Amino acid sequence: MSAPDQEYRLPNGGPSIAALPKVSLHDHLDGGLRASTVVELAGGAGTATGSVLELPxxxxxxxxxxxxxQSDSGSLVDYLKTFSVTVGVMQTEEALRRVAHEFVLDxxxxxxxxxxxxxxPEQHLLGGLTLDQAVEAVQTGLDDGVVDLAERNHEMTVGQIVTALRSSDPTVSLEIAxxxxxxxxxxxxxxxxxxDEAGYPASAHATAFDLLAREFxxxxxxxxxxxxxDSIRGALLDGRALRVGHGVRLAEDVSIMNRDGDSTTVGLxxxxxxxxxxxxxxxxxxxxNLQTGAIAQWGTEFFEHPFDLLYQLGFRVTVNTDNRLMSGTSLSRELALLAQAFDYELADLEAFxxxxxxxxxxxxxxxxxLADRIAAGFAEA
Structure with missing residues (x-):
């Protein structure tokens, strides 16, 4: 387990943010590789053909x-193009195990x-793996990482969220479900x-969502x-989503009703x-969200992200990295940037x-x- 590249703290000092207990809900496996691992796997070990994968x-x-x-494009479509490189080196059991193991350690x-x-998983079958073998390989890597950490007295729980693609045929999303x-x-x-959300509604995958709902x-x-x-509506109604991935444009459904001095009335x-x-x-x-242009209508700077608006209005906001490699980030960095932009204190970070x-x-x-462990960790900070 390597140390973080940088020691992030609140603007007014305080404990290392990396030392605080945190929960990661939205972190893509193929977006969290170490660049050094990509280089090593591109030499053939993790590719479908066993040959060298051409890298930039x-x-x-x-x-x-x-x-x-490449990821700082202002477009989700362009942002997603970088994944052809990482997915390209994750096509064997050994590669999936290694990437998952390192993911946990990081x-x-x-x-x-x-x-x-x-x-x-449907993106990792070029080397001959079945869907089940791919899931098992990743789980083995995750389990290995947890055991590795336990030997270093770091307790961690981790699990998979299996993902289907909006652009895939509904029969495929059903298979993934x-x-x-x-x-x-x-x-x-x-x-x-x-x-990509535009043109690929959640309703197209109703059969998969119906099955998942029946099986809870x-x-x-x-x-x-x-x-x-409309994308969020589809996630809620068609997907019966308990969480919304990103969901930042929900702020479009928040309107300013009245401003009176320092007081602002909003409508939902x-x-x-x-x-x-x-x-x-x-x-x-x-x-x-900044890199993909998801908040373009509010601005292009971190402090213009509607995160604080949603937080102050009582939404259950969580902080995530999405893709640590592409964004060059970590949870500690995201929390530090939010604290700097919105003057958050330790109590706010704990709330997230x-x-x-x-x-x-x-x-x-x-x-x-988990909540008790978080509360205890922040109390000790």
Missing amino acids: AFDAAELDAWFRA LAADGVVHGEVRWA ELALRHRENGVLGFDLAG LPVTVHAGEADGL GPIASWVRDRQIALELAPSS QLNAAAASFLPLEDRDD
Whole structure:
């Protein structure tokens, strides 16, 4: 378990943010590789053909910089193009195990005590793996990481969120839903629908969502990132989502009713009211939202992100990295940037982690234990 690259703290000092217990809900496996691992796997071990995968750079530092520059495009579609590189080196059992193992270690180095790792197994079959073999390989890697950490006296829980793609045929999303159900007793905590939102409504995957609802498997859906309120409506109504992946454009359903000096009255539309009143968690990822242009209508700077608006209005906001490699970020960095932008204190950072614990796809007793661990860790800080 390596140490974080930088020691992040609140603007007024205080404890290292990396040392605080944290929960990671929205973190993509294929977006969290180490650049050095990509270079090594591109030499053949993790590719489908066993041959060298062409990279934009074969120096880890240069490749790391390329991912960040390429991802800062202002477009989700362009942002997603970088994944052809990482997915390309994750096509064998050995590669999936290694990436998952390192993923856990890197989360732990950032103070994460519970992580939910999402990924799309259908993208990792070029090397001959079946869907089940791919899920089993990732779970083995996650388990290896947890054991490795336990030997270093770091307790961590981690599970998979199996993801289907909006652009895939509905028969494929149904197959992925069935896959998730087969492995719910072997590390799979829930189901996700991801990918370009515009033109690919959640309703197209109704058969998968109906099955998951009948079997009571928790669902989160990417929505309100590359598309607006209709995307979020689809996640809630068609997907029965208990969490919304990103969901930042829910702020479009918040209107300013009146300003009187320092006082502002706002109104919530029906979708925003439903999400807030039922405490459906928003998996916000500020740096990623800036890179993909998800907050373009509010601005292009971190302090213009509607995160604080949603927080102050009582939404269950959570802080996430989305893709640590592409955004060059960590949970500690995201929290530090938010604290700097909105003058947050330690109590605010704790609230975000308690929100994430409450929204995790763990059983109630485990969620309570996780909340207790977070509270104890912040009390000691």
